[in-house]
Amino acid sequence: MNMNDILRIAIQKSGRLSEDSLKLIKECGIRFDNGGGKLKTAATNFPAEILFLRDDDIPGYVEDGVAHLGIVGENVSEESDRDVDTVHKLGFSKCRLSIGVLREQEYHGVKDLDGKSIATTYPRLLDKYLKEHNVTAQIHEISGSVEIAPSIGLADAVCDIVSSGSTLLSNGLKEVETIFRSEAVMIASKHLSPGQQELLDQLLFRIKSVQVAKNNKYILLNCPTTAVDEIIKYLPGMRSPTILPLATEGWCSLHSVINENEFWENIEKIRQAGAEGILVIPIEKMIL
Ligand code: ATP
Ligand code: ZN
Numbered sequence: 001m002n003m004n005d006i007l008r009i010a011i012q013k014s015g016r017l018s019e020d021s022l023k024l025i026k027e028c029g030i031r032f033d034n035g036g037g038k039l040k041t042a043a044t045n046f047p048a049e050i051l052f053l054r055d056d057d058i059p060g061y062v063e064d065g066v067a068h069l070g071i072v073g074e075n076v077s078e079e080s081d082r083d084v085d086t087v088h089k090l091g092f093s094k095c096r097l098s099i100g101v102l103r104e105q106e107y108h109g110v111k112d113l114d115g116k117s118i119a120t121t122y123p124r125l126l127d128k129y130l131k132e133h134n135v136t137a138q139i140h141e142i143s144g145s146v147e148i149a150p151s152i153g154l155a156d157a158v159c160d161i162v163s164s165g166s167t168l169l170s171n172g173l174k175e176v177e178t179i180f181r182s183e184a185v186m187i188a189s190k191h192l193s194p195g196q197q198e199l200l201d202q203l204l205f206r207i208k209s210v211q212v213a214k215n216n217k218y219i220l221l222n223c224p225t226t227a228v229d230e231i232i233k234y235l236p237g238m239r240s241p242t243i244l245p246l247a248t249e250g251w252c253s254l255h256s257v258i259n260e261n262e263f264w265e266n267i268e269k270i271r272q273a274g275a276e277g278i279l280v281i282p283i284e285k286m287i288l
Contacts (some may be wrong), residue, residue, distance in 0.1 A: 005195030006047045007203070009071045012066035013039075013052035017184055019163055021071045026234060027208035028101070042219040047199060058187070059084055065189045068090065068196055069203075074181040075161065079122050083190060090184040090202055091211060097122055097180040100173035102150050107176045113137045119149035120159035122180075129179040147171040213286040219258045220279040226261040233254070234266040234273075 011021040022034065032043040032050055042049050047114055051067055058070040059080035070084075075097055077086065099108055099118065110133045117138040120126050130137055140155045149155040159179065162168060168175055186207070188200060225233055231254060234240055241256035257282070258266060267278070 001030070005193060005199060006049060007058060007069055007196055007199045008067045009053055010051040010053050010058045010061050012055040012058070014070070015055060015057060015258045016073060016095050017073065020090075020184065024071070024090065024092075024210070026205065027210045028203060047227070048203075062187050062189050064189050067209045068189045068192055069200065070187045071184055073182050074185050075122065075125070075180060077185060077187055077207060078180070079124050081124060084187040086185050086191055087188045088186040088207060090186060090207070093184040095161050095180075095182050096131055096178045097125060097159060097167075097258050098173050098175045099126075099157055099159045099177040100147070100162075100168045100181060102149075103172050103174045105156075105256045107174075108175055110135055114184065116156040118157045118159050119155035121146060125180050126159045129177075148174060151233040164180050209285045209287050210251070212288060213283040215260045216257050217260060217263065218255070218281040218283050220253065220277075221255055221270065221275040222246060222251060222253050222277045223273070223275045225252050228252065229252065230273040231270050231275055257286075261282050 003235075009025070011025070012018045025032075027123070029170050030043045030046045030048060032041045032048075034041050034050070034052075038052065040049060040051050040165070055060065055072050058072045058200050059082035061067040061083040062070040063083045071090065073095070074086070075095070077084065106112075109158065113130070113135050114137065117140050118126060118141045119142050121141070121143060123139050123141045126139055128179075129176060130139075140149070142149065146160045147156045148171055149158055157192075158173065160168075162175060165175055173280055182282045183235070186204075191242055222232075228243060234260055235241055235256040241254050244255075246252055263280075270278070275277075
């Protein structure tokens with residue numbers, strides 16, 4: 001690797017992505033000082049610099065190679081239509097881009113939008129959706145406060161980011177179509193040097209280890225030796241659980257990994273099979 005190889009990573013300066021983006025970088029063991037509202041900071045233990053930008057500017061900076069990597073919502077990356085690689089989904093800032101109409105308006109399907117005007121900050125994604133559904137509507141591009149457009153008569157409908165739906169609701173709107181599902185993604189420049197590609201691979205390896213760890217828990221339990229075969233059926237996590245004898249004759253301690261998604265269902269079966277003293281511990285990193 002060339003000594004001059006460095007990864008410049010662009011993240012949102014302040015907004016819904018900021019906290020989780022910083023957390024992810026820190027969980028990957030990359031340390032840096034981000035005090036004082038700086039726009040740029042250098043990592044102290046990894047060849048990286050962090051740039052703090054408005055999210056809308058990130059895809060452009062990555063396309064131009066000013067930043068080598070960026071963390072943005074897929075919605076922003078897709079809307080920007082910049083020539084970048086989406087290298088990894090990050091699992092946070094999940095939201096959807098939806099069409100909403102006034103609550104009292106009758107709505108039967110997407111064809112009802114024919115001839116209507118729709119206010120949005122996502123003209124490109126909306127246009128694509130409308131074309132795919134053979135709907136001709138007028139797209140009214142505005143830069144913010146989209147959800148008030150119908151109630152002030154600016155447009156018949158909106159196309160905006162929704163997570164819980166409460167903003168739509170409080171503006172007298174109902175969600176009628178979901179046009180795009182989004183989460184935070186890592187985007188990368190298409191012109192990385194071999195050394196930068198190597199650094200990116202290292203970073204992705206760390207990110208995946210952090211993500212896998214979050215989806216799994218370390219489990220320890222005591223059980224009669226005769227129950228081991230039954231219990232390990234519900235612990236498919238690792239290749240093979242660790243089994244240690246206990247001082248009490250006929251009993252052992254069993255250690256394994258359990259998937260978060262199957263946790264409650266399996267823990268019940270494990271208990272019924274005779275397990276006692278069950279401890280479940282978060283895992284910080286998991287190397288596959
Ligand atoms: P900036 O000042 O950087 O331009 P912004 O106001 O455009 O910020 P935010 O509201 O901080 O952007 O949202 C950033 C991203 O977070 C969105 O593009 C979207 O991917 C995601 N997001 C938006 N709203 C929500 C939500 N309610 N829940 C989860 N994620 C969301
Ligand atoms: Zn923005």
